[in-house]
Amino acid sequence: MSNHLMLTGNVAAAWGARLAGIDYVPAFPITPQTEIIETLARWIEFGEMEAKFLTLDSEHSMITAAGAAAATGVRVFSATSSQGLLYGMEMLYTVAGWRSPFVLVNVSRGLASPITLEPDHNDIFAARDSGFLQLHCSTCQEIVDGILLAYKMAEDRRVRLPVIVNLDGFYLSFTREPVDIPDADHVAQFLPSFDPFNQGFQAVAPFNEAVAVLGGSSYSYFRYQTHLAAMNAEAVMSECAALFAETFGRQYSAIESYRCDDAEVVFVMMGSFATKAKAAVDSLREAGQAVGLLRPFLFRPFPSKAFREALAGKHGVAVVDQNLAPGLGGVIHTELAAHLYGHSGDKPVLVSFIGGLGGRDIEQEEFFEMAQITQQAADDGHPPPPRLLYTSSELREIKKMQTIALHQGGEKCI
Amino acid sequence: MYRIRFHGRGGQGMKTASRILGTAFFREGYEVQDAPRYGAERRGAPIFAYVRASHNKIFERGVIRNPNLVVVADETLVTMPAAGVMQGVNTTTVLLIHSRLTSREWQDRLRLSNPVCILPLGEEGEAFMAWHFIGVMCAAAAARLTGALSRETFDLALGEELSGLTTSVIEENLVHARWAYDQMQNVQGCVHSISPIPASSYMKPDWIDLSFEDAKTSTPAIHRELTSEDVKTGLWRTMRPVINRDHCKSCYWICSTYCPDGAIRVDGDGRPHIDYVHCKGCLVCAKQCPNNAIEAVPEKEGDV
Numbered sequence: 236m237s238n239h240l241m242l243t244g245n246v247a248a249a250w251g252a253r254l255a256g257i258d259y260v261p262a263f264p265i266t267p268q269t270e271i272i273e274t275l276a277r278w279i280e281f282g283e284m285e286a287k288f289l290t291l292d293s294e295h296s297m298i299t300a301a302g303a304a305a306a307t308g309v310r311v312f313s314a315t316s317s318q319g320l321l322y323g324m325e326m327l328y329t330v331a332g333w334r335s336p337f338v339l340v341n342v343s344r345g346l347a348s349p350i351t352l353e354p355d356h357n358d359i360f361a362a363r364d365s366g367f368l369q370l371h372c373s374t375c376q377e378i379v380d381g382i383l384l385a386y387k388m389a390e391d392r393r394v395r396l397p398v399i400v401n402l403d404g405f406y407l408s409f410t411r412e413p414v415d416i417p418d419a420d421h422v423a424q425f426l427p428s429f430d431p432f433n434q435g436f437q438a439v440a441p442f443n444e445a446v447a448v449l450g451g452s453s454y455s456y457f458r459y460q461t462h463l464a465a466m467n468a469e470a471v472m473s474e475c476a477a478l479f480a481e482t483f484g485r486q487y488s489a490i491e492s493y494r495c496d497d498a499e500v501v502f503v504m505m506g507s508f509a510t511k512a513k514a515a516v517d518s519l520r521e522a523g524q525a526v527g528l529l530r531p532f533l534f535r536p537f538p539s540k541a542f543r544e545a546l547a548g549k550h551g552v553a554v555v556d557q558n559l560a561p562g563l564g565g566v567i568h569t570e571l572a573a574h575l576y577g578h579s580g581d582k583p584v585l586v587s588f589i590g591g592l593g594g595r596d597i598e599q600e601e602f603f604e605m606a607q608i609t610q611q612a613a614d615d616g617h618p619p620p621p622r623l624l625y626t627s628s629e630l631r632e633i634k635k636m637q638t639i640a641l642h643q644g645g646e647k648c649i
Numbered sequence: 650m651y652r653i654r655f656h657g658r659g660g661q662g663m664k665t666a667s668r669i670l671g672t673a674f675f676r677e678g679y680e681v682q683d684a685p686r687y688g689a690e691r692r693g694a695p696i697f698a699y700v701r702a703s704h705n706k707i708f709e710r711g712v713i714r715n716p717n718l719v720v721v722a723d724e725t726l727v728t729m730p731a732a733g734v735m736q737g738v739n740t741t742t743v744l745l746i747h748s749r750l751t752s753r754e755w756q757d758r759l760r761l762s763n764p765v766c767i768l769p770l771g772e773e774g775e776a777f778m779a780w781h782f783i784g785v786m787c788a789a790a791a792a793r794l795t796g797a798l799s800r801e802t803f804d805l806a807l808g809e810e811l812s813g814l815t816t817s818v819i820e821e822n823l824v825h826a827r828w829a830y831d832q833m834q835n836v837q838g839c840v841h842s843i844s845p846i847p848a849s850s851y852m853k854p855d856w857i858d859l860s861f862e863d864a865k866t867s868t869p870a871i872h873r874e875l876t877s878e879d880v881k882t883g884l885w886r887t888m889r890p891v892i893n894r895d896h897c898k899s900c901y902w903i904c905s906t907y908c909p910d911g912a913i914r915v916d917g918d919g920r921p922h923i924d925y926v927h928c929k930g931c932l933v934c935a936k937q938c939p940n941n942a943i944e945a946v947p948e949k950e951g952d953v
Contacts, residue, residue, distance in 0.1 A: 241668075241675050241683070349869035352687075406711050410684040411671060507710055514708035514845065522848040596711050600851045626855045640871040 238416040244407030245270035247375040247414050248314065248340045248400070251382025253284045254422045255338070258309035258429070260288045261300035266352060267404035268316040268342040275312075294323035301337050302330025302397070306444055308431030310386065311337035316404065317344035317358040324361065330397060331366025332461060333445050334433055336389035337397050338382055339367070343506065344404040345593035353594020354403040356506065356558040360566050366461045368398040368468050369535040371505045373491075375412040377532070378402050380485060383417065386426055387475040393467040395433055405594060406507040417483050425482045465536045472533055489538035491530040492545055494520060498527030500609045501546070501583075502602070503567060504555040505531050508591050512555070515602030526606050531567075539574040546575065549583040551613030553605045557591035564621050565589050584612045590624035597624060650703035651795055651842055652713045655787060656734045657722030660692040660887055662784020665810060666720070667698035669788040673798045673806035674702035682707050693885030693930045695732040702797075709845070716742055718794060718840045720787045724748045724770075725884070727759070738763070743840045745790055747783060766794060766836050768829060785822045786829035793830050796838025800830055878927070882910070886930030888945045890923060896942035897921070904934040904943060 242250065248271045252260070260279075262272040278284045291297040294315050301313045315323065320341050341362075343354040359369065368388060370381045378400065385398040402408060436444060448454050469489055476487040491509075494516050495501055502512045509530040519526040529545050531538055546552065556565025563569060568587040575582050586609045590597045601624055612618045653670065657663040664685035671683030685698040699713045714737040724746055726732040738744070738761075745766045746755055752765040759765075768790050785807060792798040807826055811819050861867075892904075901919035912928040913921050923934075935943040 241672060241681065243684075405684070405686070409687070410682055410710070411668065412682050412707075413675060413680065510708045510710050515848070517708070518845055518848040524848065594711075596714075598714060598854065599846050599848075601854045603848045603851050604854050604856075606848075622856065623859060624854070625857065625859055627857045628855065630857060630859070637866065639876075640873070641866065 238418065240414055240416060241411045242375055242414045243270065243409055243411050244372075244375045244378050244402045245342070245409070246274055247378040248342075248382065248402065249274035249278070250414070250416055251379045251400075252312040252338070252340075253278060254379070254417060254419060255312065255383055255386050255426060256310060256423070256428070257286050257312040259301075259304045259311045260286055261291050261297045261304065261311070261313050262288065263291050263294050263297045263315065263319060265294075265316045265319040267344060267408040268314050268319070268340070270408070271314040271340060271342070294319040295326055298323040298326035298330060298339070301339065302326065302333055302335040305330075305335035305337040305397070306333060306434045306436045308429060308435040308437075310429040312340075312382075313337070314340040314342070316342040317346055318350075320358050321346065321361060324365070327362050327365040327367060329445065332457065334395040334461070334464070335397060336386075336395050338385045338389060339397060339399050340378075340382070341399050341401045342404045342408045343401055351593045353405050354506070354557075355592045355594065356401075356556075356566075357560075359399065359401045360558050360560075362399060363535055363566075366396060366465065367535065368394070368396055368465060368533075369401060370398060370532060371401045371534055372407065372532075373505070373507050373509045373530060375407060375410070375414045376485070377487075378407065379414060379416065380479065380483070380487065381532075383422060383426055384472070384475050384479055384487060387478075388468055388471050390430055390432075391468075391471045391475070392430070392432055394464050394471055396461070396464050396468070401506065403507040415485075421482050425478060469533065469536050469538055469541075487532060488541070489531065489533040490541045490545055491528075491532055493528040493530070495527030495529060495545060497525055499525045499550045500553065500606055500613065501527045501529050501549055501551075502553050502555060502605070503529050503531075503571060504557065505534065505567070506557060508555070508557055508597055511597055511599070512602055515599050515606070518599065519603065519606055524606060524610070537570055537574065542571060542574055543578060546583055547580060551609040552583045552585050553588060553609040554585055555588045555590050555597070555605065559589055559592060568621070584609070584616060584618050586612050586618045587621035588624060589621060595624070650701060650705075650707070650709070650845075651718070651797070651840065652709075652716045653700045653702075653718040653720065653791055653795075653840075654697055654713050654716045655699065655720045655722065655791070656695070656697045656726050656732060657783070657787070658692075658726070658885060658887055659694045659696050660781075661722045662781070663696050663698045663722060663787075666722075666784040666788035666791075667700050669785065669803075669806050669810045670700050670791055670798075671702070672809055673788075673792055673803050674700065676802050676806055677798060679703060679797075680705065680707050682710070686712060691885065691929055691931065693887050694882075695726055695729065695885075697733065702795075703842075713737070715739060715843070715846070717843050718743045718745065718791060720791050721746045721748075722783045722787050723887075724750075729884075735759070741841070741843065743794060745787070745794060747787065764836070764839055766790070766833065766839070768832060782822060782825040785826040789826035789830040790833050791840075793833035793837050794840045796840070800827065803830065881926055882929045883924075883926045886925075886928065886948050888930050888932060889925070889948050890928065890930065890932055890935050890943045891946050892921060892923065893942045893944060894920075896940050897938075898940055898942070900939075904938055907933050907937040909933060 345351045554568040667683045679702040682701040747768045899919035905913040912924040
């Protein structure tokens with residue numbers, strides 16, 4: 236079989252799990268993720284890979300099963316999306332505190348209400364304080380590679396935390412692209428079998444997992460240990476990425492930097508929409524503008540130092556948040572501002588854009604305009620107020636729908 | 650870069666068409682992206698799929714806004730705004746329409762001077778009308794229009810994408826695909842690869858500041874009942890269930906219970922009646938009827 240294939244993001248995720256030699260898949264279906272577990276179920280049924288596959292009754296049970304299985308010392312994979320991730324939210328925090336390393340794929344999809352199918356990052360950002368590490372993929376290749384990196388980081392003794400690998404629904408989940416499938420022998424070198432370390436629960440040697448603590452003092456200790464482990468993951472990731480590059484020849488880092496070296500204005504955005512920004516950067520460069528892109532691949536831990544270094548000397552930053560925290564604004568904008576504040580040196584002007592909510596496309600012209608506005612803000616030193624990417628024709632369309640939804644039918648109106 | 654969009658109805662094989670074309674480009678050494686965009690995810694509902702192919706790395710993503718080829722498997726979609734067939738069509742976009750009308754007639758109907766290629770439907774293509782081959786036929790015709798894909802490459806791609814099917818089914822698909830490929834002989838290569846929009850001269854986005862509207866207006870609620878009746882989903886059908894009264898036992902419940910859309914009404918005598926304005930043609934009823942009293946008839950032949 237050729238190792239260069241056309242794969243959807245979902246099948247790429249299944250390949251990542253298969254190559255990682257997973258032992259157990261607790262599963263629950265949800266669009267647009269289901270193809271991942273269907274693919275794994277088929278491979279397992281037809282003997283193409285050896286693992287146990289179990290359908291659970293909800294994402295809450297699924298994440299519990301994943302954490303518990305990892306606690307017995309096996310390699311675990313699971314996948315969910317959107318409402319499902321939120322349904323399992325209680326257990327995300329819980330299993331992270333067990334220090335159970337496993338990999339959970341989230342296929343991003345906007346959250347209700349209104350209920351929808353296409354992607355934004357409010358689902359995955361809802362999990363940002365859970366203790367799970369987060370990797371955000373922008374291509375199908377990164378999904379296979381990201382899952383292997385995620386296991387390597389999760390199982391490292393300086394970390395021992397679960398990792399969410401995020402990919403965008405539709406834009407990656409159902410999109411086929413050429414993907415290099417890493418060679419299984421090389422994967423075995425890169426990612427040896429699971430190291431139970433703090434885990435290894437067995438019926439013949441039981442112990443009490445996840446005991447309660449009363450009083451804030453002991454709670455603080457355990458919670459802060461989770462934080463310290465997460466903070467270790469940035470350095471661990473660069474080590475893993477170096478080994479990955481040595482083994483497979485592909486380079487990864489906490490933040491991908493595209494044409495940034497001499498850039499005055501940079502876009503900051505993550506996920507698959509960031510590749511659209513690359514297309515825009517290429518066009519802007521052709522038009523003589525010094526524009527680049529910084530794309531955080533690692534979002535938890537937040538790559539604070541890497542951002543400060545990459546933004547040193549830049550004039551303006553267009554932060555494009557594909558998420559919205561009502562009453563606050565864009566999450567990446569806020570976090571980036573927090574990490575730049577309080578350090579010496581000149582700061583670039585940050586301009587906040589909200590775009591791509593619920594999979595709303597971001598067009599090339601919009602990137603050009605964002606670059607222009609950010610350049611202007613950098614020249615004046617005054618950022619404009621946050622801008623939602625939303626056009627008058629979109630408003631006309633919603634008004635047309637509201638005519639039907641609210642007013643037609645006369646007396647039936649509320 | 651080639652930017653190709655396929656428009657059809659669920660069940661016509663638009664996703665498969667995009668994958669076959671994507672694989673053909675991939676085999677020719679192109680960077681490729683192919684994807685379906687599911688809407689209602691129902692047989693007969695409008696669906697589209699797209700393919701990007703380039704010799705350079707592809708950074709564009711998502712729905713194609715500025716296609717250089719639009720393929721229309723079902724001509725009734727052209728006039729349906731929600732299907733978005735004409736979205737982003739510019740003066741150089743080539744249209745390929747599966748139709749009985751001529752290229753000139755379509756140019757006249759759409760008030761376009763764009764090249765319109767016709768994949769003939771009816772008379773001359775009679776033997777090749779079977780609707781379940783339309784996907785591979787569209788893919789083959791599109792392949793020829795690009796001028797970048799040989800028949801051999803296309804055949805291999807088709808075989809790869811349909812590899813789960815039997816040899817005879819693959820062979821039948823190949824026959825139809827080759828016929829469609831041949832139909833495009835005179836227009837081979839009429840689709841040209843186009844470059845992206847330059848950043849030096851672009852149309853400013855027409856952004857607005859969204860203002861507050863009270864919760865009565867700004868919540869996703871529809872303050873009316875039975876709105877689904879207003880949507881004539883019968884237009885989605887490619888196959889029509891027809892009740893054969895000779896075989897129907899008037900069991901009064903099976904087909905009407907299994908119909909996922911409540912489109913089968915049972916009268917006082919236990920006889921089912923199908924609401925063709927709303928029946929989407931999913932054919933669940935035909936599958937469930939224990940007496941096989943419901944036949945599936947191609948929509949074009951089912952007109953009553």
